[in-house]
Amino acid sequence: MAPRPGKPSDFCLKGTGYSFQEVTCSDGPKLSKILQFLKNLFVEEEVIDYVLKLLASTLTPVNKLRSLVFFMGNGRNGKTALSNIFKYDLGEYAAIPNVSLFLGKFVSLEKLNPHMVELNNVHVIIVKNQILKM
Incomplete structure (x- = not known):
């Protein structure tokens, strides 16, 4: 029996x-609840459209948008709620990497970083601001 293509x-x-x-x-x-949540969070239609485009771009195997986005601000402004939506919607395609990836000892370019393995084939990497506090 030959293997199939x-x-x-x-x-x-x-x-x-x-x-x-x-x-x-x-x-x-x-859908109305989701849009109302985004309106409460971002207010400006332009920003809401961008966030929807950002969310949609994560649903395809090839992400042409390739963005680095920072949601910043003091507590209770929706950052965690939005990151939870990403994590829930994307499942294993969203990752919250190990802190040592950013704050740990530098790994030589000739060696593999074991923490990079968990980021293989993910569409969204979520880094929460608590991680970056020193």
Whole structure:
């Protein structure tokens, strides 16, 4: 018996933890709640559109947006809620890396950094500001 040709689905090593669901008209109230949350958080339509574009860009295998985004501010302004949405929506495609990746001892360029392995094939890396406080 000869092996069959490979398929793109053969290389999927991560998952979201839930099955895909088509958005329907009955999802209107849920979508309204999400949009209201974003309006309360960001206020400006331009920023809301950018955040929605950012969220959408993480859902495809090839992210052409490639952004480094900082959500900054004092506590209770929605940063954690937004990062939780990313983590929930993306499942294993979102990672919260080990602190030593940023604050640990420098690893030589000739050697592999063991903490980089957990970032393989992720679409979003979430670093919370508590981690960066020294």
